[in-house]
Amino acid sequence: MSFELTKPVLEALRADVAEGRDSAIHALIRDLHPADIAMVIDRLPLDEAVYVYRLMEGEAAAEVLIELDEDLRDELLNSLTSKEIAEDVLEHIDSDDAADVMADLSEDKRREVIALLEDQEQREDIQELLTYEEGTAGALMGKEVITVRAEWSVARAIVDMRRQAHEIEHIYTIYVVDKDDRLYGILPLKDLLFSAESTRTLIKHICETDAISVTVETEAEEVVHRMKKYDVVVLPVVDATNVLLGRITFDDVMDVMSEEATEDYQLASGISEDVDATDSPIVQMRARLPWLLIGLAGGILSSRIIAQYEDQLRIVPEMAFFMPLIAATAGNVGVQSSAIVVQGLAAGNMQSVNMIARMWKELRVALLSATVCGLIIFLINLGLQQEQALTYTVSIALFTVILSAAMFGTVIPLAMDRFDVDPALATGPFVTTLNDIFGLLTYFTVGHFMYGLFP
């Protein structure tokens, strides 16, 4: 079953909202998955979205809320009272989602909502989760875990689990802890299901003891890496002394993966904040303008460099013909080289590679490309019967520029990574601009020399 929102359905819904036909709206959304309802609401103008949202109640409303686009969610949260948030929303969602909702509130409202939470454990859980820094395993985890003690019998464990399971919607794994709540192992549901409900068999005899775990301080990126590497659906999170504090589920990790991919992609495209097509023009401009200004500054610097060669240009205006070719190729090569490095760093297969070895490898790729491109442009300019000096200048400059752009593209992201700056920053307009400038410098220097040689 999967719902597709067609234009006629959307228009019918909007008409229902306009006319206040609540029962028709109910009938449409009643059987939908919360994620689908959220998708419908996301497509409505704000006032209509609020109207539809308010028609829902209890668990359904809470589940839809956490699936909504962040902007709309914030708007809706602002329209809810502290009591509504505490009783209608937080009651029905997992602690990690609850902490996310709380993080979006103002500090005063947060305090009010926390005071209104009746369940002390829930209050403590949310307060704990709010203390972890964004981008760490602590900030990703939820507190909903089912734990059994290693020294319990299977029979006792099952009784206790049934008690715990009432509060937890999805169970993927059962955690086994020792008497100090330290993580001892995991017990796949399958093993439990198929082991006799005996009072003699102890949990520690049937559980797996080599559980992959992370600590609350582990970076989100590393959490993704481990979950992918070890193919685990849910990762236990422990503190420095191995006490089990919570768990991270695969869906949160998928979200992190998407965010990381988006961020890298946007940086490579010269967009510095997380924006999308639905953001306002002002918000979009704010994310895009800085990169344009870097390019602009580079362009102005280029103009100063070229100005140095004004006399030469006056005599040989043909020199100007191939400036775009040199600059564009330098930019393209630089972006390719830095992308290879950024991906290598992200995939983790470049940490222990030393910089010289990496540069040597890249130099060989560049030599191949430079030879092919240099030769092509040489033959084309021969065919076009360009002046000898220009033909040599363009080919030699292109050859040189491909090599230097590949080196810049390799060294800059590697160096950024060493200094703990996100290397993806290097792949955008930054490296392109630098290579544009260096390319032009090379071109005019070679040209100056060649026109001396072939006057």
Add this chain to the structure above:
Amino acid sequence: MSFELTKPVLEALRADVAEGRDSAIHALIRDLHPADIAMVIDRLPLDEAVYVYRLMEGEAAAEVLIELDEDLRDELLNSLTSKEIAEDVLEHIDSDDAADVMADLSEDKRREVIALLEDQEQREDIQELLTYEEGTAGALMGKEVITVRAEWSVARAIVDMRRQAHEIEHIYTIYVVDKDDRLYGILPLKDLLFSAESTRTLIKHICETDAISVTVETEAEEVVHRMKKYDVVVLPVVDATNVLLGRITFDDVMDVMSEEATEDYQLASGISEDVDATDSPIVQMRARLPWLLIGLAGGILSSRIIAQYEDQLRIVPEMAFFMPLIAATAGNVGVQSSAIVVQGLAAGNMQSVNMIARMWKELRVALLSATVCGLIIFLINLGLQQEQALTYTVSIALFTVILSAAMFGTVIPLAMDRFDVDPALATGPFVTTLNDIFGLLTYFTVGHFMYGLFP
């Protein structure tokens, strides 16, 4: 527990391999997770990798094999006999991994291996999986599902599941089917664990009937989308008549997500095949050269355009100063605009948006950027006391070029998507080159006009 491969450990291992100290190698890898062993082997030269791999046996060896980098895996597979592949590898891995391994073999070897498989069901499963087209749900799925019939009692279901479970390593969900094997619903393990083992309660009374599923033809991208949207760990795969054929697990979907992100990122960076830093220079060049050649062709076209203005350049060589600025800005804006569209299309929030509405939105963003950038360059050129004609030319051309680049960047990927071409192709050197050329044309046209106005 997580293993980190340090340089001393790697060097010690290589010394052990060189001296044939097999027991020392065994001692190192014995307690490692297959994914960690694969990581170690991936870091060794081919001959040493083969040596270490051959030291492993049975299930461990098979599990390591499927975790290896594809290149090394292919090499290892080539060194194994058909009998070894059938008995030592395929016996121990899931059907989806088995089909992947088979897909890497030559057709003849594949036929030999299939003939050597003793289990008829396994043989049929693998043969079926090999028939699905790459990039579809069928090619991603595995045949390992636990199914119970809707009309069975809980007690009977548990007996039957115990029988089935012997062959299946991880169980996430139990599928409920009707008498014709059509998907009826799902039964979370949790519900089964906590329902009495009764002969009266029927499965159809306790199972969930609104299971999210995909068909064998569903595209991999859509599989990812649904798994993320509905937060499900494992998706059932059915045929056109809803007969349950297999399941796709979250780890396969994570791999698809990574591949898609890599592909988009590489296309945006001008790299056309999936290459990484470890590939040979020739392979890397093959993936990169086509984009450089597009840029080169664009550069040559640019040179022909500029040549038309040779006389003007001879009189006003200053015109050349700002060519890089115009071209670079046009390129940057175009990449930004197309990246926004590509991401919107990928996120699925741009399908029903009409092109005119999207262009109008983008035009407003572009107008803001164009005004800011145009004004800045105008003031700078005033400050630099450039000629009046040049000052106006640069500002007006920059303003115009930002608008046109934004429009190209928006329309091209949208149009590509309509014609079923991957819109991510538009974000790379392609759109940059086009915008470079158009930018120069605009610049010289405006310049020609302005120098007529302010002689």
